[in-house]
Amino acid sequence: MVDGAAKVTGKGIYTDDIRLPNMLFCKILRSTYPHAKILRLDTSRAETIPGVIAAITGKEVSEKYGILPLGHDETALAVDKVRYVGEGVVAVAGTSEEILDEALNVIEVVYEPLPSYLEARVSMDNPAVLIHEDKANNIERDYHHHFGNVEEGFAHADYVRSDSFYCPRVTHAAMEPHSTVAHFDETGKLTIWSSTQTPYYLHRTLARVLGMPMARIRVVKPLVGGGFGGKDEPLCHEICAAALARKAGRPVRLTVNREEVFYIHRGRPDQYVDIKTGVTKDGKITAVECKTIQDGGAFCSYGIVTILYSGALLGAIYDIRNMKYDGYRVLTNKPVCGAMRGHGTVNVRFAFESQLDIIAHELGIDPADIRLRNLLQPNTRTVNDLRVTSYGYPECIQKVMEHSGWREKKGKLPYGKGIGIAGSHYVSGAANSIIRSKMPHSNVMLKIDMDAGATIFTGTAEIGQGSDTIQVQIVAEELGLTVDRVRIVSADSDLTPMDLGSYSSRVTFMAGNACLQAAREMKTKVNKAAAELLQIPQEQLLNRENFIYDRNNVDHHLSFEEAIVHAIGTQGGTLITKGAYTPPREAQGGKFHGAGVGPGVAYSYSAQTAEVTIDTETGVVTVDRIVAAHDCGRALNPLTVEGQIEGSVSMGLGQALSEQVIFDQGLVMNPGLLEYKTPGILDSPKIESIIVESADSEGPYGAKEAGEGSLAAVIPAVGNAIFDAIGVRITELPFSPEKILKALKEKQAKKK
């Protein structure tokens, strides 16, 4: 990792590490009501406290925004009414955090409570008051898709089964809480440093809300301590920091506390999944029908994508020719859900892979075999028009079966021990942009000057996943440079070309392709000069480790520096190239790209086995071993791919076993890492990662997704292993001791 040394030595600069002269602190007064009119709001007493420099209310930042064009329903602070506990009402800047605590205490807000809707099915059921006036029945968006003919499919089935699943809300719990520093310089130009996955979304949103030209705003992304989707949209505190910096005439830093992170949220929604699947007696799927309801919280955020993905991605993993999907994204008076690792797919995948396990069991088919009987072919289009270019799923299944000893273990372990299998998949970048539809999704600029070092200028947001490292590697590989000769400047809007950001596992794929293009063009320039100096044809050159060799005679060579100086002298100065990536038209899909957001450019695949031990006295599930195979196309940096697999598995295990945001009247009851029960490294089982390389035709060197896809498989794999261990099926997450004990009790009761 190119930023590894800075991180492990503690020298790296995260947003909260930034210190500017005269910098103010900032705190936000948040709603204590889930749904209420603001009758009166008075900050005057607070503003008289010495050290309080400025306060803003919703009226001062009333321009609506959101993930344009998906939604534009948010304001940086509540205007007229609050829609969830924790929504920002007033933001105050002052000289110390203690002073701000005092200031928040004396701000007067008079609320008139409104009926609040804290559960999706209640909220959408003829509500007396709408959360947003323009959203009938508190439904943000519903999709009703029908591909093939499910009635016919079910008619051809030998066995049809319906099951219901429920997944409570989970959140990202990134190590770094959100932080933003905003500074207006002497010329009135805004520079904002923020812990964000999407600097360029933030850029346009700030311009919109602050009423400034984008060219007068500079967005810089320092080191980010994890995002997982929680930082991939402009958030209210970022706008508040900027607006306060403008009002106060001084820099403002706003780092939220851990409790606030749970209200900023944007995590995975509480979700009901009803699924009905028909199969032939040998296990071939004939039809799938899925109805799902997501509790998206009080605003749109990425909800339209979440509910789209839940349906759209049903079809890229198995060969399902008849498919019906009804998805409802529902507004409630709870913190806003958004994107979270495995966006949209995780809960539906839990349901689907669990039901497939049930079906296999009912039909007496091995759960691995039933999956192998429903495979797609690579280079195909699914029934809902997803373009599958590479498909390593079969190999993933084979690999985890071999590696785990599946055939020896499945159904053969002693009571209380079990093994389960499941699959998952994910998009490798969204095929359609939601920023400016015609612009490339990734752009890079490459410079080589007389120092013979390459500088990559890229808009991509390194958030810990290693995207800076991958881009450096690609350029180093192409040019034959050691990685220490390649520098990267990422996500500084003054300096770097636009990139959509770090979400939907797009960066290696898209920015990687852009880097490849820029580097190859650069290599042509450098090697033209090298060929002139060595007096051999360009095709005969070999670039390696800062030297350029004659392939036919390695004693005949020159240094990269020599080639560069000659190239600069003969090719009009400093060498500059650019690269860009736009997904091909064919990947953008026809039938399924509602809301301007299409499915992926390519798809990754995962298969996992989980081995568990159940303590039937306590109900505690211990995961002993995970074998995870992931088809990432080509592993450009195997260590980081393994890291991503392990991270996804670990996060999935959190959702499987312990995590859940618990509410009481809209108030989060467990807003801390301890109470929320994010698993730590000591909670982790042995995770064995297997990299499967399917060499995607569209990816750089064949690479595709690695950062999210593995997450979804682990939850059903554990659920299926629990079933194998003790014969009970848990359909509601997490697989807590209480649920295990309850299920065991019910099973016992049934037997009796």
Next chain:
Amino acid sequence: MVDGAAKVTGKGIYTDDIRLPNMLFCKILRSTYPHAKILRLDTSRAETIPGVIAAITGKEVSEKYGILPLGHDETALAVDKVRYVGEGVVAVAGTSEEILDEALNVIEVVYEPLPSYLEARVSMDNPAVLIHEDKANNIERDYHHHFGNVEEGFAHADYVRSDSFYCPRVTHAAMEPHSTVAHFDETGKLTIWSSTQTPYYLHRTLARVLGMPMARIRVVKPLVGGGFGGKDEPLCHEICAAALARKAGRPVRLTVNREEVFYIHRGRPDQYVDIKTGVTKDGKITAVECKTIQDGGAFCSYGIVTILYSGALLGAIYDIRNMKYDGYRVLTNKPVCGAMRGHGTVNVRFAFESQLDIIAHELGIDPADIRLRNLLQPNTRTVNDLRVTSYGYPECIQKVMEHSGWREKKGKLPYGKGIGIAGSHYVSGAANSIIRSKMPHSNVMLKIDMDAGATIFTGTAEIGQGSDTIQVQIVAEELGLTVDRVRIVSADSDLTPMDLGSYSSRVTFMAGNACLQAAREMKTKVNKAAAELLQIPQEQLLNRENFIYDRNNVDHHLSFEEAIVHAIGTQGGTLITKGAYTPPREAQGGKFHGAGVGPGVAYSYSAQTAEVTIDTETGVVTVDRIVAAHDCGRALNPLTVEGQIEGSVSMGLGQALSEQVIFDQGLVMNPGLLEYKTPGILDSPKIESIIVESADSEGPYGAKEAGEGSLAAVIPAVGNAIFDAIGVRITELPFSPEKILKALKEKQAKKK
């Protein structure tokens, strides 16, 4: 000035403002002998002082450097012997300045004094000991040029006159003392921030001396508080800071004190000028012979250029067809002379313009008229092969005559009051590079992204002269943007393309041309998109104030943003162009470009009148008024041109009236701004600037030099005014009260 607000509010960051965690201070122990062997050097006691972290001696940084390829005779610290008082011997890094003072006190150095040479004519006269073994007679370099036929020229003269002049050493006295911060990051990469005019020279020198690849060194130039030539070469403290940061494993900041600035020096040499000029009876110059000796101090520095320029530039201002030049650059045991505003030309110009005044007086010709009788033609080549493309000198003379009321005043003012006139000129960038001869001298990169703001990446060094502003203006002008939409990143080697630096008045001319090229190419891209959207031909577009109009119908227009988004979408992503400037082959000269350093690409011209009042009781010369006309080709920013004229005049007045570095046995006796007598704003007469625009064919929009050329005229103008006022001729600078009184006394004695 784009950096004006940051400066006047005190918010701008100069090198000494930089704070890094764990940063150390640094001090240098300097020689107390002008010339001595180092017999013993022991830092061990100093290194035991708590808080002293590292010390280095010359042996640890023994790689020689200099202004390659001119000289490579320096080491960062003395090795084996010291050559001047103030030369660095040991550099120590520690946690406080007080601790370092203590450390320097206990470093043991045993010297064996050698004969020292403190005067150029003595030093070159068969010296017993050489200052550098390879420099016979302590002569660094001598030039002997003969163009035309001076014997013949003198034979045709009606009047021939020889005079001798002497100019003592002067120094830049920039407001900001030199400062450097060096930091090795966790990966071993060096970043150095330095108050320098030539970041890219520093870059290659650090690589050489530290033995590192250039690609592992990043050179950044923060705000610089003036250079005037004193910061236009790599200096020993910059290397010491880097070497100590490496040795200490911690960042090091080294800001020298004012006294040290006088030893770092690199200013204008002490110089003897013997000049002989022949003229016809109507004042046409028939021949000029000049012999000059410069005391360059102990190392080469830019000396070879200084002594070359002294001769080469004799011939670009007047039409002199026969010219002989003998120039000697002599080594002495004094601090090193280098480049200073008006590099090489000032002292010779003082001599020449004074002598011309004498000749005019002797022949009864008006001093303005004698100048007008010896003019060149534009688009000519001088006898020594200088290519003169534009020549506003005649207009400068006319303008100052008119504006000052010359005809009414010259010879007609009461005793004690006088008016004088003189001319000067200067190169507009050196035609030959001394860095890598085939590479362009300036390079810029231009980026426009979806924010529709332009970012200029340029290697140029803004040192207070306004080069950032000019480049921003050029790009804004070409693209039709307001200047607040144009950002500039200058002199950060990781980010910016190479530029030779801020010296020889080259930046507006060369980087300006590079910007123009990049901007015009960019405009083509933007306007291609605009033409598509407006559906009119590109030629019909008008770019103004962030909009693009149909020239024929200004209601038909679009915003710059709209054009950019379309261009990015249709032209392969973020818009990137580059520009470069290499002086044309024809400008590089044939006969006169010794040492790889040619004369200018173009030449600026100045004429000035000075009006003085002499207090004949005290000898005090008061300059009442300066009228300064300067031919800068085209004033791209008239305010900064006027600022440069005023600054040059003010600096010239310092040399004319008060400044002089005074030595006693190699020790500077007046190493402070008060003692050195740099004039302040209260000492300034009224300076009336007149901009003359000759529209140079090679300059950007016709622009050429503005920053230095005005300096040289003011000294002889004042000298000539003194003669007009009281009839005495002072041939040695400064025109101090003592010299005035002495001359008056001698005149009186002669009369008697």
